[in-house]
Amino acid sequence: MERASPPVPGPDAFWSCESYVVVVTPGTPTTQRSQAVTLEQPTLEAACEAIADGLEREALVTVFGRCTVDYDGRASSTLEAGDRHVMLKPDGAALVHTDEGQQPVNWQPPGCDHDVRCDGGADGESDPELILESVRSTPDERLCVRFEEVLQVSTFFGADENELALSGTEEDLRQRILDEPALLETGFTPLATERDTPAGAIDIYGEDAAGRSVVVELKRRRVGPDAVSQLRRYVDALERDLHADAAVRGFLVAPSVTDRATRLLSDHGFEFVPLEPPAE
Amino acid sequence: MERASPPVPGPDAFWSCESYVVVVTPGTPTTQRSQAVTLEQPTLEAACEAIADGLEREALVTVFGRCTVDYDGRASSTLEAGDRHVMLKPDGAALVHTDEGQQPVNWQPPGCDHDVRCDGGADGESDPELILESVRSTPDERLCVRFEEVLQVSTFFGADENELALSGTEEDLRQRILDEPALLETGFTPLATERDTPAGAIDIYGEDAAGRSVVVELKRRRVGPDAVSQLRRYVDALERDLHADAAVRGFLVAPSVTDRATRLLSDHGFEFVPLEPPAE
DNA sequence: GCCTAGGTCCCGTGG
DNA sequence: CCACGGGGCCTAGGC
Numbered sequence: 001m002e003r004a005s006p007p008v009p010g011p012d013a014f015w016s017c018e019s020y021v022v023v024v025t026p027g028t029p030t031t032q033r034s035q036a037v038t039l040e041q042p043t044l045e046a047a048c049e050a051i052a053d054g055l056e057r058e059a060l061v062t063v064f065g066r067c068t069v070d071y072d073g074r075a076s077s078t079l080e081a082g083d084r085h086v087m088l089k090p091d092g093a094a095l096v097h098t099d100e101g102q103q104p105v106n107w108q109p110p111g112c113d114h115d116v117r118c119d120g121g122a123d124g125e126s127d128p129e130l131i132l133e134s135v136r137s138t139p140d141e142r143l144c145v146r147f148e149e150v151l152q153v154s155t156f157f158g159a160d161e162n163e164l165a166l167s168g169t170e171e172d173l174r175q176r177i178l179d180e181p182a183l184l185e186t187g188f189t190p191l192a193t194e195r196d197t198p199a200g201a202i203d204i205y206g207e208d209a210a211g212r213s214v215v216v217e218l219k220r221r222r223v224g225p226d227a228v229s230q231l232r233r234y235v236d237a238l239e240r241d242l243h244a245d246a247a248v249r250g251f252l253v254a255p256s257v258t259d260r261a262t263r264l265l266s267d268h269g270f271e272f273v274p275l276e277p278p279a280e
Numbered sequence: 281m282e283r284a285s286p287p288v289p290g291p292d293a294f295w296s297c298e299s300y301v302v303v304v305t306p307g308t309p310t311t312q313r314s315q316a317v318t319l320e321q322p323t324l325e326a327a328c329e330a331i332a333d334g335l336e337r338e339a340l341v342t343v344f345g346r347c348t349v350d351y352d353g354r355a356s357s358t359l360e361a362g363d364r365h366v367m368l369k370p371d372g373a374a375l376v377h378t379d380e381g382q383q384p385v386n387w388q389p390p391g392c393d394h395d396v397r398c399d400g401g402a403d404g405e406s407d408p409e410l411i412l413e414s415v416r417s418t419p420d421e422r423l424c425v426r427f428e429e430v431l432q433v434s435t436f437f438g439a440d441e442n443e444l445a446l447s448g449t450e451e452d453l454r455q456r457i458l459d460e461p462a463l464l465e466t467g468f469t470p471l472a473t474e475r476d477t478p479a480g481a482i483d484i485y486g487e488d489a490a491g492r493s494v495v496v497e498l499k500r501r502r503v504g505p506d507a508v509s510q511l512r513r514y515v516d517a518l519e520r521d522l523h524a525d526a527a528v529r530g531f532l533v534a535p536s537v538t539d540r541a542t543r544l545l546s547d548h549g550f551e552f553v554p555l556e557p558p559a560e
Numbered sequence: 561g562c563c564t565a566g567g568t569c570c571c572g573t574g575g
Numbered sequence: 576c577c578a579c580g581g582g583g584c585c586t587a588g589g590c
Contacts (some may be wrong), residue, residue, distance in 0.1 A: 034363050036344050036432035038318050060365060060379045062342070064316050064436050074501065075448030078558070083314050083438025085340060085367070093382045098440050099340045102373045102389045103570060105444050109382045109585070140562075141583075152316035152434065156344050158363025160378050164385050168355030170566065199505065199565065200541070201589095210580040220567085221354065225479065226578060229509035230565085231545070258578060260479070264513070280356070354568040373578085383585060389570070418576080421568075450581065480579065481574095500582085504564065538563060563589085575578085 002065050017092065024035040044130040047150040048118040051088075051132070054155035055114050055237075058090040063132065065150035067243040069096055069106045073141025086145055094134040094143055108134040110141045151229060170220045174203060176252065177216070181206070184216065184251060184273055199237035212249055213238060219254035220277050227252060230265040298385065300364070315437040324410040327430040328398040331368075333436035335394050338370040343412065345430035349376055349386045353421025359385060366412065366425055368394050374414040374423055388414040388423045450483075450500045454558040457484060457496070457533065464531060464553055467488075479517035492529055493518060499534035500557050507532060509545040515550075 039050050047063065054061040063194045069079040084105070087095040091141075094108035112134040121128025132145040174193060181188040189211025195205035204216035215238055217231040235250040242248070250270035256267070257272055265272055319330050327343065334341040343366045349359040358377075364385070367375040374388035392414040401408025412425040454473065461468040467489025475485035484496035495518055497511040515530040522528070530550035537545070537552055545552055 034346065034429070034431060036320060038320060038432060038434075040316060040318060041391035051536070060377075062365075064434075066314065066438075071583075075446060075557070077444055077446040078582080079444050082440030082442050083436070085342075085436060087365070087377065089377075089379055093380075095377075095382065097340075097367065097369075098377075099369055099436075099438065100371045100373075100390065101570085102375065102387055103367075103582095103584090107382055107583085107585095109583090110380065137433075139583090149314070151314060152318060152436075154318075154344075154432065155436070156363070156365060156379075156432070158344070158346075158379065160362030160363050160364065162360035164357050164359050166355060166357040166568080168568075177446060199416045208435065222578095225513060226510070226580085228508065230506070233505060233509060245437070260578080263478070277355070351568070357568080381569095381586085383569090387568080389568090419568090423568095446583080502562095506565085540563080557577075561590100564587105566587085567585085569582105569584085569586105571581085573579090573581105573583105575576100 010243055022250070033157050033159050036154060037156075038152060038154045040152055042150055042153055044118050044128055044147065044150060045119075045151045048156065049148070049155045051130075055088065055116065057155070057157075059155035059157050060090060061088040062086065062152070062154045063088075063145075063147065063150060064152045065130075065147045067145050067147040069146075070144045071093075071106050071142070074139055077106065081148065083151075084145075088132070088134070092134070092136070096143075096145060106143060106145075107140065108136065112136040112141075112143075130218075131277050132210075151195040152247055167280055168220065168277045170203075170218050170277070173218050173220055173253065173275065175279055176275070177204060177218075183275060184214075184253065186208075188199055188214065197237035197241055199233040202234045202238070210248060212247060213242065214249045214251060216251045219252070221254065222258065223252060223254040224258045224261050225264055227254065227270065228261050228270065230270055231270060235268075248257045282467060296418075304359065313437050313439050317436075317457060318434045320432055322430055322433055324398050324401075324408055324427065324464055325432060327427070327433045328396055328559070329412050330433045331410075334433075335368065335396065337435070337437075339435035339437050340370060341368040342366065342434045342436070343368075343410075343425075343427065343430060344432045345427045347424075347425050347427040351386050351422070352422045353423075354419055357386065361428065363431075364425075367426065368412070368414070371418070372413075372414070376423075376425060378520045386423060386425075388416065388421065392416040392421075392423075397442060448500065448557045450498050450557070453498050453500055453533065453555065454483060456555070456558055457498075461486070463555060464494075464533065468494065477514055477517035477521055479513040482514045482518070485518075488529060492527060493522065494529045494530045494531060495535055499532070502536045502538065503532060503534040504538045504541050505544055508535065508541050508550065512548055515548075535555065 042277040071077045085097045091110040092112040093110040095104040096106040115133045120126035134143045190206040192205045194201040203218045206214045231250045253273045255276045351357045365377045371390040372392040373390040375384040377384040395413045400406035410427040414423040470486040472485045474481040483498045486494045511530045519528050533553045535556045
């Protein structure tokens with residue numbers, strides 16, 4: 001193992017009221033992959049080495065410390081110095097989290113190349129810093145995180161064979177109607193899902209008891225004006241497609257609907273069916 | 281400090297090829313808040329105590345280990361055992377990350393109450409586990425993470441006074457047009473932003489050289505059919521609002537537009553103006 | 561690669 | 576509290 005024990009924090013380590021010394025015990029190789037390796041209060045150089053090693057070995061790497069963040073790509077952003085938690089994933093994703101919010105303050109999607117280096121300090125011209133860069137193309141985007149201080153670096157190896165099982169989606173709602181078409185209206189007959197039109201794919205296409213064409217738009221949650229517009233696009237397109245002057249009925253299926261959307265529905269002569277995705 | 285050094289991994293610690301001993305050095309209190317405290321390979325009980333302490337002290341807490349995840353709320357999900365990285369934020373947000381994807385596999389938005397406990401094992405009836413729960417109301421939602429094994433617990437304290445400065449937003453694009461209305465069309469005069477209609481707020485409302493009403497919808501990126509529908513809602517609403525039969529012109533301003541959206545624009549007699557948010 | 565639409569979307573801003 | 580629309584949205588599925 002090339003990374004020896006990190007240096008004990010020197011007398012200039014001003015920020016800590018608890019200090020930790022990490023001691024590496026030589027380990028024996030094993031088939032088990034799960035592992036978390038942590039450096040506390042490393043020097044920037046030690047942090048750099050640990051991060052580079054983690055990236056090389058395709059670990060999930062986290063870095064906590066005082067940093068600035070610059071992003072340039074589809075938009076541009078800057079973030080002045082503060083303490084943040086950075087996660088680099090082996091698939092190329094990068095996340096910068098503050099202590100607030102579900103969303104990262106800055107990020108990079110999967111597919112990026114992560115890079116780490118130490119810079120400055122040697123010549124006294126500039127303060128030393130540890131620089132994380134995540135870059136991708138299509139679109140060209142660059143995320144740059146500069147640490148003036150690193151409090152922790154961790155590398156995580158794990159196994160995760162299982163995938164999320166999710167229910168209560170729009171797909172579940174569709175199945176519910178296909179299983180019991182009368183939930184939409186007595187006499188409704190589904191004929192296709194994802195039926196294509198020049199305006200896009202119709203969630204459920206079918207016929208009513210009188211043989212009239214029916215367009216069904218599904219939403220797993222309460223709907224607003226946008227869902228009505230979407231339904232309108234499909235109904236318009238289908239009427240044009242059938243180019244007979246056959247009236248096409250439009251149904252919006254969702255748990256509930258806002259006032260404004262209700263108004264829009266009525267303006268267009270569409271119908272609303274309150275229905276939720278199955279609970280289970 | 282009540283949390284003493286974590287136990288040295290016993291001979292049954294089968295999974296590690298590198299093991300770390302964390303030694304606590306008594307520290308001196310300081311005004312500096314930045315701090316990262318880590319337990320490696322703690323027992324479930326030690327992990328529980330450390331997490332509870334971190335939550336109590338409003339730290340950002342991370343836990344890495346083998347866990348299952350159950351979510352129930354707006355939808356429901358289950359995730360079988362695997363190694364994941366969990367982050368609990370002091371604002372009540374919770375994030376469960378696998379080694380893939382920019383998005384967490386499970387989460388809870390800010391505003392939740394986090395809770396941690398140890399369960400089972402004592403009576404031999406069930407395997408011991410560490411249970412993290414994040415609960416909120418409106419809507420009622422519960423996230424439950426059960427660890428059978430914890431490889432690391434960290435608590436982070438930091439200071440972050442600065443906020444993100446972002447440019448290249450729709451707001452920047454709007455300002456660009458307000459500064460130079462001719463970018464839309466010679467003779468265009470903006471009269472209002474966020475002008476309210478029964479269908480919602482118009483990004484920019486104004487008049488053309490001939491005094492005709494103009495509705496401008498802005499998008500910071502390439503637009504598809506949804507943006508055209510949005511413009512249509514506003515134009516329709518405004519025409520009804522003015523209830524004179526005065527024609528209202530609709531403009532879509534964006535860097536570019538898809539084929540289908542181009543077709544929809546022409547169907548509705550709307551105009552497209554290619555324009556990007558300022559780069560700077 | 562682009563297009564289209566879903567999402568436990570999150571998030572801010574009004575009402 | 577709800578409603579509405581933006582977002583560097585991300586992500587999956589087609590083509």
